[in-house]
Amino acid sequence: xxxxxxxxxxxxxxxxxxxxxxxxxxxxxxxxxxxxxxxxxxxxxxxxxxxxxxxxxxxxxxxxxxxxxxxxxxxxxxxxxxxxxxxxxxxxxxxxxxxxxxxxxxxxxxxxxxxxxxxxxxxxxxxxxxxxxxxxxxxxxxxxxxxxxxxxxxxxxxxxxxxxxxxxxxxxxxxxxxxxxxxxxxxxxxxxxxxxxxxxxxxxxxxxxxxxxxxxxxxxxxxxxxxxxxxxxxxxxxxxxxxxxxxxxxxxxxxxxxxxxxxxxxxxxxxxxxxxxxxxxxxxxxxxxxxxxxxxxxxxxxxxxxxxxxxxxxxxxxxxxxxxxxxxxxxxxxxxxxxxxxxxxxxxxxxxxxxxxxxxxxx
Amino acid sequence: xxxxxxxxxxxxxxxxxxxxxxxxxxxxxxxxxxxxxxxxxxxxxxxxxxxxxxxxxxxxxxxxxxxxxxxxxxxxxxxxxxxxxxxxxxxxxxxxxxxxxxxxxxxxxxxxxxxxxxxxxxxxxxxxxxxxxxxxxxxxxxxxxxxxxxxxxxxxxxxxxxxxxxxxxxxxxxxxxxxxxxxxxxxxxxxxxxxxxxxxxxxxxxxxxxxxxxxxxxxxxxxxxxxxxxxxxxxxxxxxxxxxxxxxxxxxxxxxxxxxxxxxxxxxxxxxxxxxxxxxxxxxxxxxxxxxxxxxxxx
Amino acid sequence: xxxxxxxxxxxxxxxxxxxxxxxxxxxxxxxxxxxxxxxxxxxxxxxxxxxxxxxxxxxxxxxxxxxxxxxxxxxxxxxxxxxxxxxxxxxxxxxxxxxxxxxxxxxxxxxxxxxxxxxxxxxxxxxxxxxxxxxxxxxxxxxxxxxxxxxxxxxxxxxxxxxxxxxxxxxxxxxxxxxxxxxxxxxxxxxxxxxxxxxxxxxxxxxxxxxxxxxxxxxxxxxxxxxxxxxxxxxxxxxxxxxxxxxxxxxxxxxxxxxxxxxxxxxxxxxxxxxxxxxxxxxxxxxxxxxxxxxxxxxxxxxxxx
Numbered sequence: 001x002x003x004x005x006x007x008x009x010x011x012x013x014x015x016x017x018x019x020x021x022x023x024x025x026x027x028x029x030x031x032x033x034x035x036x037x038x039x040x041x042x043x044x045x046x047x048x049x050x051x052x053x054x055x056x057x058x059x060x061x062x063x064x065x066x067x068x069x070x071x072x073x074x075x076x077x078x079x080x081x082x083x084x085x086x087x088x089x090x091x092x093x094x095x096x097x098x099x100x101x102x103x104x105x106x107x108x109x110x111x112x113x114x115x116x117x118x119x120x121x122x123x124x125x126x127x128x129x130x131x132x133x134x135x136x137x138x139x140x141x142x143x144x145x146x147x148x149x150x151x152x153x154x155x156x157x158x159x160x161x162x163x164x165x166x167x168x169x170x171x172x173x174x175x176x177x178x179x180x181x182x183x184x185x186x187x188x189x190x191x192x193x194x195x196x197x198x199x200x201x202x203x204x205x206x207x208x209x210x211x212x213x214x215x216x217x218x219x220x221x222x223x224x225x226x227x228x229x230x231x232x233x234x235x236x237x238x239x240x241x242x243x244x245x246x247x248x249x250x251x252x253x254x255x256x257x258x259x260x261x262x263x264x265x266x267x268x269x270x271x272x273x274x275x276x277x278x279x280x281x282x283x284x285x286x287x288x289x290x291x292x293x294x295x296x297x298x299x300x301x302x303x304x305x306x307x308x309x310x311x312x313x314x315x316x317x318x319x320x321x322x323x324x325x326x327x328x329x330x331x332x333x334x335x336x337x338x339x340x341x342x343x344x345x346x347x348x349x350x351x352x353x354x355x356x357x358x359x360x361x362x363x
Numbered sequence: 364x365x366x367x368x369x370x371x372x373x374x375x376x377x378x379x380x381x382x383x384x385x386x387x388x389x390x391x392x393x394x395x396x397x398x399x400x401x402x403x404x405x406x407x408x409x410x411x412x413x414x415x416x417x418x419x420x421x422x423x424x425x426x427x428x429x430x431x432x433x434x435x436x437x438x439x440x441x442x443x444x445x446x447x448x449x450x451x452x453x454x455x456x457x458x459x460x461x462x463x464x465x466x467x468x469x470x471x472x473x474x475x476x477x478x479x480x481x482x483x484x485x486x487x488x489x490x491x492x493x494x495x496x497x498x499x500x501x502x503x504x505x506x507x508x509x510x511x512x513x514x515x516x517x518x519x520x521x522x523x524x525x526x527x528x529x530x531x532x533x534x535x536x537x538x539x540x541x542x543x544x545x546x547x548x549x550x551x552x553x554x555x556x557x558x559x560x561x562x563x564x565x566x567x568x569x570x571x572x573x574x575x576x577x578x579x580x581x582x583x584x585x586x587x588x589x590x591x592x593x594x595x596x597x598x599x600x601x602x603x604x605x606x607x608x609x610x611x612x613x614x615x616x617x618x619x620x621x622x623x624x625x626x627x628x629x630x631x632x633x634x635x636x637x638x639x640x641x642x643x644x645x646x647x648x649x650x651x652x653x654x655x656x657x658x659x660x661x662x
Numbered sequence: 663x664x665x666x667x668x669x670x671x672x673x674x675x676x677x678x679x680x681x682x683x684x685x686x687x688x689x690x691x692x693x694x695x696x697x698x699x700x701x702x703x704x705x706x707x708x709x710x711x712x713x714x715x716x717x718x719x720x721x722x723x724x725x726x727x728x729x730x731x732x733x734x735x736x737x738x739x740x741x742x743x744x745x746x747x748x749x750x751x752x753x754x755x756x757x758x759x760x761x762x763x764x765x766x767x768x769x770x771x772x773x774x775x776x777x778x779x780x781x782x783x784x785x786x787x788x789x790x791x792x793x794x795x796x797x798x799x800x801x802x803x804x805x806x807x808x809x810x811x812x813x814x815x816x817x818x819x820x821x822x823x824x825x826x827x828x829x830x831x832x833x834x835x836x837x838x839x840x841x842x843x844x845x846x847x848x849x850x851x852x853x854x855x856x857x858x859x860x861x862x863x864x865x866x867x868x869x870x871x872x873x874x875x876x877x878x879x880x881x882x883x884x885x886x887x888x889x890x891x892x893x894x895x896x897x898x899x900x901x902x903x904x905x906x907x908x909x910x911x912x913x914x915x916x917x918x919x920x921x922x923x924x925x926x927x928x929x930x931x932x933x934x935x936x937x938x939x940x941x942x943x944x945x946x947x948x949x950x951x952x953x954x955x956x957x958x959x960x961x962x963x964x965x966x967x968x
Contacts, residue, residue: 071867403794403801410800497954498701501950502943504942509705512721531693593789613793613796
């Protein structure tokens with residue numbers, strides 16, 4: 001039994017299509033991240049799962065129950081909002097107990113649930129404070145607590161870390177990961193930050209324009225991006241893209257850029273490669289090896305010129321002119337390259353991606 | 364993994380009936396309330412278009428069988444107050460004569476005040492401004508008599524210009540607040556750049572502030588026109604009968620007549636008096652709301 | 663129009679004299695300063711001072727202590743006016759807040775024709791109190807107005823004649839006052855409601871809290887500042903109620919709908935008993951201060967504490 005299933009869900013606002021025939025299955029206890037730029041529909045999808053928005057078409061199942069027409073409170077979900085939305089005039093304890101009291105739950109049980117949640121989230125000493133007296137991180141934990149006491153299967157997170165500064169964000173990211181390891185709940189998490197996605201997710205659904213571009217485990221998304229958008233969105237520093245053609249060569253294929261031909265032996269294809277005039281070669285900086293141009297390293301290395309160097313502490317990012325285009329390479333911070341230096345480039349082919357320029361999909 | 368074959372069961376948006384209990388309650392309440400609010404207007408119009416015999420026979424809600432504009436004509440040109448039988452036209456023109464200079468003067472002064480407070484903070488400015496704001500809460504009654512004395516000394520008591528000054532004075536707190544709040548939202552860099560260019564107090568006011576503050580001037584005008592046109596207290600204290608504004612005249616026409624009450628004329632007169640601010644209200648819509656809210660949110 | 667607006671800063675005894683700095687601004691602000699000092703402070707003080715004199719028709723600086731006040735508080739007409747103000751004020755505040763909030767909540771429900779409804783509910787505010795008083799005088803007229811309408815419909819013994827009954831006339835004035843003023847309260851409440859973060863509503867919905875409970879336990883407590891400000895506004899407006907009474911009832915029947923503002927006017931300009939007028943208007947000032955000073959302390963005192 002899947003925890004959450006989405007079948008052919010579409011959502012239109014008037015003539016504008018926000019979600020297009022989405023299908024998604026989330027396993028029990030899975031941490032699924034909905035990742036994408038602003039306006040891609042990820043928050044909208046989350047709100048549909050929550051029941052805060054009606055879908056225009058399709059169905060939503062939670063634990064095999066069709067909840068498409070159910071109110072949020074009957075779906076077995078808990079939700080954490082970007083602004084936390086804690087009830088400002090109530091204490092933390094009040095915030096946690098309000099929903100339960102409304103259900104008519106007996107006092108001892110309410111207290112037991114609050115104590116348990118407070119223990120897990122380490123907010124026991126904050127119970128009598130009001131939200132205004134809490135720090136951003138504490139408020140976030142109370143917001144999670146409000147979902148925890150509901151004793152539900154599925155937690156929904158709507159960009160909970162976006163309002164925090166970078167340092168706090170990385171601290172709380174770790175806490176959320178620990179929380180997921182401690183609990184058995186399914187978590188669906190929306191963010192535009194790919195670092196959060198990569199570190200937290202069991203699987204990532206990359207979205208754009210209301211469509212899921214790719215649904216895979218993080219390392220697959222990272223190393224085998226299905227299309228140009230996913231390849232460019234994930235990874236920091238970003239992947240370099242080179243325009244060129246694919247030509248048949250010696251029983252296999254090669255990528256021709258400018259006057260260089262890079263044989264594609266070792267490339268892991270999604271389907272079949274074919275010769276084509278419009279192709280884009282994508283390679284991440286850490287998969288480009290460069291050596292100084294003094295001695296020719298031989299085969300599989302191609303000449304290029306350094307444009308500029310970006311020292312970043314432990315590593316440096318070197319921008320290189322190659323075949324009339326630019327790409328970046330990551331080198332150890334101790335190595336120095338100066339603009340104008342002649343260098344030789346090598347590619348870690350199994351880790352690269354080749355895209356058809358027309359369809360933008362990976363070959 | 365369970366297979367969901369086809370789409371059976373609840374699909375798509377939750378079915379919502381247009382005629383739901385919630386909608387009936389919601390729209391029903393609002394419509395009932397709206398009727399209650401519109402009723403007086405309806406009554407005013409309907410009564411003012413009937414002849415007196417019809418009024419005596421019918422009730423206030425029934426539409427006129429025979430529409431006549433005679434009450435309007437009478438109200439305007441020949442209705443009697445206790446003193447003369449000139450109709451409301453005299454009061455109307457008095458009100459106009461009071462309105463135009465008052466609006467112009469009060470807005471001119473208040474806008475300069477607001478500008479000075481927002482951009483040229485000098486010592487004591489905020490102190491006087493605070494007094495001004497608190498002054499807006501002081502009941503007029505506690506200040507009106509000394510003002511009479513002051514105006515008498517200046518020879519302006521019962522003169523229309525005296526009333527103009529009074530309106531300017533009492534319009535100052537709200538308008539200054541309005542302009543000050545508006546001018547503080549103008550980016551300070553604009554102001555600094557102008558200073559660097561060598562412009563001074565008046566230069567910046569006329570060449571930079573004024574051209575970009577049309578919206579707030581409209582709001583201020585709406586606020587003042589409504590307030591001054593509808594004023595009664597100052598009109599009755601600071602003018603003599605020839606100079607009575609429309610509201611004072613209206614009250615005299617309706618309430619000081621002995622003998623036969625001509626209800627239709629009264630309602631016509633009432634409508635005529637309310638027409639100017641009502642027209643402004645319906646035309647300016649959202650701006651009016653903004654102006655009132657700005658005036659109402661003090662401090 | 664280039665002006666040297668920064669006059670030279672003169673140093674004397676090591677301290678710069680700032681009098682001539684921002685000179686133009688200061689000159690331009692003279693009307694504000696004059697108004698604040700001469701009118702708001704000066705005239706008020708003048709009236710208060712003279713309320714302690716024996717002034718009748720000509721101001722005389724002849725101090726008699728609290729004599730005027732003693733006379734004031736033993737005058738039946740003044741006591742009636744105070745009682746009327748209390749009734750009108752308290753009921754007006756309660757009902758306009760209640761009705762205003764409910765209407766605002768209704769309008770906040772993402773309904774169609776919101777602008778139309780809002781226009782209808784607010785238009786009375788554009789009218790003069792004189793107009794309002796006169797039209798409601800007409801509607802409450804026993805011979806032609808509501809009473810007659812209902813009687814004509816069959817209910818022969820229906821009685822609805824508030825304005826001619828000394829005990830109920832103030833309620834007739836209240837009806838008219840509410841009709842005029844509630845629209846504004848509704849607008850303020852609506853603005854307050856619109857300022858509430860949508861996620862609060864979502865969180866309550868996920869928690870399963872029914873809408874009415876959300877209003878009572880979450881939204882209204884969050885709008886405390888709006889309520890307070892609105893209440894202060896209502897209070898300062900109520901004290902000033904004058905035109906409405908003059909138009910609707912002329913203070914009658916008899917003195918049954920007398921209000922302090924009218925009392926002041928009648929004694930100052932009608933009967934030329936200035937002393938009484940001064941005392942009465944000072945009492946009005948006191949009642950405003952009683953509301954204003956605690957509020958100002960709460961608002962600005964707590965801001966300083968932050």
